[in-house]
Amino acid sequence: MIHRVARLPRRLLFRPHLALLLFGSLSLISGWLWFGTGLFLGRGSGLTVWACSFVATVIAALTLLRRRLQLGGLLVLVVATVVVPTLALIALRWNTGAPILMHDGAYQTEEAIRLLLGGLDPYGVDYTTTSMRLWHWYVNTPIDPSLYHYVYPPAVFLLPLPAYALAHSVGVPFDVRLVDLLVALVAAVAIIKLPWRWEWRYLVLAALFLDPFFYLAQGRNDILFLAPIVLGVLAWERDRPMLAALAFGAAAAFKPFAVFLLPLLALLVWRRSRAERWSTARQLSVLAGLILPGLLTIAPFFLWNPGAYWADTVSFVSGSDPHRYPIQGYGFSEILLLLKIIPSPGAYFPFAILQALGTLPV
Numbered sequence: 001m002i003h004r005v006a007r008l009p010r011r012l013l014f015r016p017h018l019a020l021l022l023f024g025s026l027s028l029i030s031g032w033l034w035f036g037t038g039l040f041l042g043r044g045s046g047l048t049v050w051a052c053s054f055v056a057t058v059i060a061a062l063t064l065l066r067r068r069l070q071l072g073g074l075l076v077l078v079v080a081t082v083v084v085p086t087l088a089l090i091a092l093r094w095n096t097g098a099p100i101l102m103h104d105g106a107y108q109t110e111e112a113i114r115l116l117l118g119g120l121d122p123y124g125v126d127y128t129t130t131s132m133r134l135w136h137w138y139v140n141t142p143i144d145p146s147l148y149h150y151v152y153p154p155a156v157f158l159l160p161l162p163a164y165a166l167a168h169s170v171g172v173p174f175d176v177r178l179v180d181l182l183v184a185l186v187a188a189v190a191i192i193k194l195p196w197r198w199e200w201r202y203l204v205l206a207a208l209f210l211d212p213f214f215y216l217a218q219g220r221n222d223i224l225f226l227a228p229i230v231l232g233v234l235a236w237e238r239d240r241p242m243l244a245a246l247a248f249g250a251a252a253a254f255k256p257f258a259v260f261l262l263p264l265l266a267l268l269v270w271r272r273s274r275a276e277r278w279s280t281a282r283q284l285s286v287l288a289g290l291i292l293p294g295l296l297t298i299a300p301f302f303l304w305n306p307g308a309y310w311a312d313t314v315s316f317v318s319g320s321d322p323h324r325y326p327i328q329g330y331g332f333s334e335i336l337l338l339l340k341i342i343p344s345p346g347a348y349f350p351f352a353i354l355q356a357l358g359t360l361p362v
Helices: 002-013 016-036 043-066 070-096 104-117 161-170 176-193 198-209 223-237 241-254 256-276 280-304 306-318 332-338 351-359
Strands: none
Touching (some): 016 043, 043 070, 070 176, 070 198, 104 161, 104 176, 161 176, 241 280, 256 280, 280 306
């Protein structure tokens, strides 16, 4: 009896039907606000984009009800909800020259690429002197502190740099979201190839691609670290620990959120190496794979200008820089701000203590 009760939450919550209902509904609501209203794409184009998502949601629901081609139906929905809006926004940018609904981080990444190709360090740059100051959400507003820093690790602009250079050399327009779409495609293929039940793969696909808070169409780059995590899981499942280590290391090189996974994988490697009696050389090489991607991409820029790199990627986001990142979003910090525990978005608060306490159980 107790065992059945313990399994009840998994049976109720981790079901494809509920995942489609939750994420499909959120995607439709979000899509209507961003596109269906015609505020950004225009009434006709916006309604067309939203209608594609609506029809695809119906198709995904029918495949679940008929219990046939469930993953195929979900992939149709992913294309309609992620790929179609992304391409529509890219086309709008190329036609108008304005990066409407493009995330400022994506636009700034393109600026960082241009700086690097021009022989300049993307860190420690005053981006108010670039076209970032003309980005549509910065116009006619006080200067945003983000314009004084580039907060992402180097891998974020190093990955699309070859594609940007190629497009520039042949004279065709470029948008960093095209690279994000390719990374998303790799992640989707990896999820499908996981040796799991289709229900679990369905849940992962829905959570990764239909969660509107990822804003993939706008160019938010969370997919850059989530895709390597999926590849790492796939490699581990296929008994390729070295590839798994490199994949998880790459995830941490793209965004520090993945750093918390590295000790866990190191523990798995240690246990597996003892069970299978690996040689010391193999054990050390696999463990080195966890840090190699970050070392190769971060070290050159840190050595180029240690102060600038630290200020941009650590001090600014941790609140210890004079131009500290303002509190915003949906997290615990915003709750403290609403409760007036923190007096203003730019005020300092020792979140590092809370973050350390939160990561101890992990």
